[in-house]
Amino acid sequence: MKEIGYKVVWPLGKRIAGPVALAPRVANLSGKTICELSDYGFRAEEMFPLIRTSLSRRYPEVKFIEYGTFGNTHGPQENEIIATLAEQLRQYGCDAVISGVGG
Amino acid sequence: MGDSITLASGKFRIENSEEAVNSFFIERGWSDGLPIIPPTEERVTGMLASVGHKDPQDVVAILPPGMGAATLEKIAINAVMAGCLPDYMPVIVSALKAMSDERFSLRGVQSTTHPCSPLVVVNGPIAQRIGLNGKGNAFGPGVRANATIGRALRLILINVGGAVPGEIDKSTQGQPSKYTYCVAENEEENPWEPYHVEKGFKAEDSTVTVFAAENPHNINEHTSVTGKGLLMTIAATMATPGNNNAHFFTGEPVLMLCPEHAATIAKDGFSKEQVKEFLFLNARFSLKNLSEENLQYRRKFPEKYGEFADGEPAPIARKNDFVVMVLGGHGKHSCFIPTFGNNSVTVLIDA
Numbered sequence: 530m531k532e533i534g535y536k537v538v539w540p541l542g543k544r545i546a547g548p549v550a551l552a553p554r555v556a557n558l559s560g561k562t563i564c565e566l567s568d569y570g571f572r573a574e575e576m577f578p579l580i581r582t583s584l585s586r587r588y589p590e591v592k593f594i595e596y597g598t599f600g601n602t603h604g605p606q607e608n609e610i611i612a613t614l615a616e617q618l619r620q621y622g623c624d625a626v627i628s629g630v631g632g
Numbered sequence: 633m634g635d636s637i638t639l640a641s642g643k644f645r646i647e648n649s650e651e652a653v654n655s656f657f658i659e660r661g662w663s664d665g666l667p668i669i670p671p672t673e674e675r676v677t678g679m680l681a682s683v684g685h686k687d688p689q690d691v692v693a694i695l696p697p698g699m700g701a702a703t704l705e706k707i708a709i710n711a712v713m714a715g716c717l718p719d720y721m722p723v724i725v726s727a728l729k730a731m732s733d734e735r736f737s738l739r740g741v742q743s744t745t746h747p748c749s750p751l752v753v754v755n756g757p758i759a760q761r762i763g764l765n766g767k768g769n770a771f772g773p774g775v776r777a778n779a780t781i782g783r784a785l786r787l788i789l790i791n792v793g794g795a796v797p798g799e800i801d802k803s804t805q806g807q808p809s810k811y812t813y814c815v816a817e818n819e820e821e822n823p824w825e826p827y828h829v830e831k832g833f834k835a836e837d838s839t840v841t842v843f844a845a846e847n848p849h850n851i852n853e854h855t856s857v858t859g860k861g862l863l864m865t866i867a868a869t870m871a872t873p874g875n876n877n878a879h880f881f882t883g884e885p886v887l888m889l890c891p892e893h894a895a896t897i898a899k900d901g902f903s904k905e906q907v908k909e910f911l912f913l914n915a916r917f918s919l920k921n922l923s924e925e926n927l928q929y930r931r932k933f934p935e936k937y938g939e940f941a942d943g944e945p946a947p948i949a950r951k952n953d954f955v956v957m958v959l960g961g962h963g964k965h966s967c968f969i970p971t972f973g974n975n976s977v978t979v980l981i982d983a
């Protein structure tokens with residue numbers, strides 16, 4: 530029986546966004562400003578205070594900008610909030626962000 | 633024009649058999665797990681012929697989170713793989729435009745632990761033209777357009793959007809409608825205006841609406857013979873606190889009324905707006921059945937839950953967020969479809 534050969538085409542889409550280089554890691558959080566981001570959905574109101582307490586114990590000079598400052602990063606206003614986020618993070622002198630923990 | 637189209641996608645030859653092609657695609661995660669139709673150049677150019685003289689490299693949408701470019705060519709390749717006919721292309725293209733609208737929050741839909749999948753509802757004359765089912769067994773098997781349009785979209789979300797199950801698609805349990813989820817509204821037996829007309833389109837327009845939706849939950853009501861009686865059972869069935877609409881108090885819960893239920897409800901004088909109002913007032917769950925920790929959570933967000941943090945009982949959505957459509961064939965089974973919590977999007981189909 531004759532073998533069948535299939536010439537097929539590649540189904541994957543070309544990625545239009547290349548890899549983004551990570552910002553340099555913060556070696557020590559003492560005296561640094563940490564911004565919190567949340568989608569308000571996964572007990573952030575309990576998780577973030579615990580994180581603040583724990584980090585403040587280890588890095589007494591650390592400063593937090595609480596998630597309520599930035600608004601809900603998920604849902605109807607998500608795109609507006611994300612669009613202004615970089616500027617807001619600069620404005621608050623952000624050194625590090627906590628996102629995806631407690632929403 | 634099919635023969636004159638040159639494809640830009642990489643080409644590769646797989647010897648032996650269709651089984652070998654399927655193994656090759658499935659092993660690389662380029663499928664939904666089901667066998668695919670091998671996307672040969674001939675088939676893909678045939679699919680592209682349906683979009684006229686547009687450039688196959690035209691980018692219809694950039695699909696997050698992989699930020700893949702959904703060109704007409706890539707859409708056609710995946711449509712071939714899904715088993716689509718060329719006539720389905722306009723629906724697929726428009727559905728992708730709708731999904732990439734920022735109101736739909738596709739990034740979240742693609743990567744959430746929630747099981748949601750884009751539910752595609754087609755209105756207008758194109759539905760009949762391509763044989764899309766909005767009648768008996770509309771969500772079930774048996775009709776090529778329903779089965780393959782939804783499947784093509786899923787393949788595109790994986791292969792172009794990057795929502796590889798278990799990697800980027802983090803759904804805790806998934807759901808069967810992630811394979812395909814596409815119907816036409818049953819406009820013929822809708823006693824009210826069809827959904828796209830309600831959204832401001834003309835009756836003769838063809839539109840596609842996308843919802844980030846859970847599976848349908850059946851509402852069996854063979855007993856009540858009045859509109860109010862039917863709506864009471866429907867509302868009670870919808871009043872579940874664990875659905876995302878109720879939990880986040882956002883998004884648009886969808887009620888798909890079967891034609892017999894819709895006819896009775898309309899005959900008894902309910903407009904579609906009045907149905908929504910009835911659902912807002914009656915699709916409510918008792919807060920007494922929730923745990924104290926759940927109630928504490930609701931009290932922490934008065935801006936979201938307001939009077940429904942401690943009030944009794946609580947609605948599953950805001951009045952204007954309820955969606956009412958007509959779907960199905962003979963029988964007295966409607967269904968409730970909770971959604972993810974984002975917004976649906978309706979766009980005109982360019983066909």
